[in-house]
Amino acid sequence: MGHGGEFAWLAASVMIAGVTSGILAGLFGIGGGAIIVPVLFEVFRLLGVPEVVRMQLCIGTSLATILPTAVRSYRAHKARGLVLPDVMRRWALPSMAGVAIGAVLAALAPPDLFKAAFGLIACVIAAKFLVGSDSWVLSSELPGTAVMTGYGFAIGLCSSLMGISGGSLVTMTLTVYGTPIHNAVATAAGLGVPIALVGTIGYVIAGLRYQAMLPPLSVGFVSAIGVVLIAPLSSWTAPFGARLAHRLPKRWLEIGFGLFLLLIALRFLAGLVFSAI
Numbered sequence: 001m002g003h004g005g006e007f008a009w010l011a012a013s014v015m016i017a018g019v020t021s022g023i024l025a026g027l028f029g030i031g032g033g034a035i036i037v038p039v040l041f042e043v044f045r046l047l048g049v050p051e052v053v054r055m056q057l058c059i060g061t062s063l064a065t066i067l068p069t070a071v072r073s074y075r076a077h078k079a080r081g082l083v084l085p086d087v088m089r090r091w092a093l094p095s096m097a098g099v100a101i102g103a104v105l106a107a108l109a110p111p112d113l114f115k116a117a118f119g120l121i122a123c124v125i126a127a128k129f130l131v132g133s134d135s136w137v138l139s140s141e142l143p144g145t146a147v148m149t150g151y152g153f154a155i156g157l158c159s160s161l162m163g164i165s166g167g168s169l170v171t172m173t174l175t176v177y178g179t180p181i182h183n184a185v186a187t188a189a190g191l192g193v194p195i196a197l198v199g200t201i202g203y204v205i206a207g208l209r210y211q212a213m214l215p216p217l218s219v220g221f222v223s224a225i226g227v228v229l230i231a232p233l234s235s236w237t238a239p240f241g242a243r244l245a246h247r248l249p250k251r252w253l254e255i256g257f258g259l260f261l262l263l264i265a266l267r268f269l270a271g272l273v274f275s276a277i
Contacts, residue, residue, distance in 0.1 A: 165191075
């Protein structure tokens with residue numbers, strides 16, 4: 001297939017990914033890498049992207065796609081005064097350090113690391129949704145500097161390995177320390193900006209050495225076609241999923257998203273197991 005035909009197939013496939021991601025994001029209330037990465041993984045698999053770079057390409061493209069949405073979301077929450085500035089200050093640098101380490105691993109580590117990380121982190125998030133308990137509280141106040149720094153680094157690293165902005169992880173961490181859910185979500189949106197920005201830059205740099213193995217119009221481990229097509233299409237189709245979500249009970253949506261994540265996680269983990277046999 002010539003470059004023209006390859007470009008057309010890639011564009012059409014990524015457009016389908018954008019539509020699918022938008023509907024699922026609107027339906028389950030959580031967008032980003034948890035949905036975009038597994039959809040792109042199947043798209044790039046069908047397009048014959050080599051296994052050694054496929055997962056990293058999905059993650060880098062996801063982080064780049066998340067960035068404009070994270071900025072818009074942060075501004076909206078900040079305008080309402082819901083973002084916790086102290087948490088932002090304590091987590092910004094550690095989370096960016098974690099993201100940077102993840103980007104270094106993208107250049108050096110085998111793809112199985114990213115599949116395992118996605119699967120395991122997705123299982124943790126899925127368990128929270130499936131159990132559905134909003135009463136889990138470790139303390140009524142946030143921990144000290146050392147623990148908070150560790151949390152920030154872990155959130156950044158996990159986000160970079162999974163291709164997410166860290167929203168689910170930030171929200172879970174803050175709420176178990178008694179933070180009101182609206183402040184937790186707003187602060188998660190704010191932290192998503194540096195995570196997505198540093199992650200995008202890091203994955204671009206990490207993928208430059210693999211440029212010859214990547215699809216057309218890829219800049220390092222970021223597919224420009226994916227970013228340009230997924231972002232507007234997912235934004236356009238998300239309201240359709242949201243309208244469907246409004247007709248369903250909240251608990252059904254939690255279970256639905258938890259099962260969706262669990263299935264995706266098991267798909268990646270099972271692939272690792274069978275490839276090792």
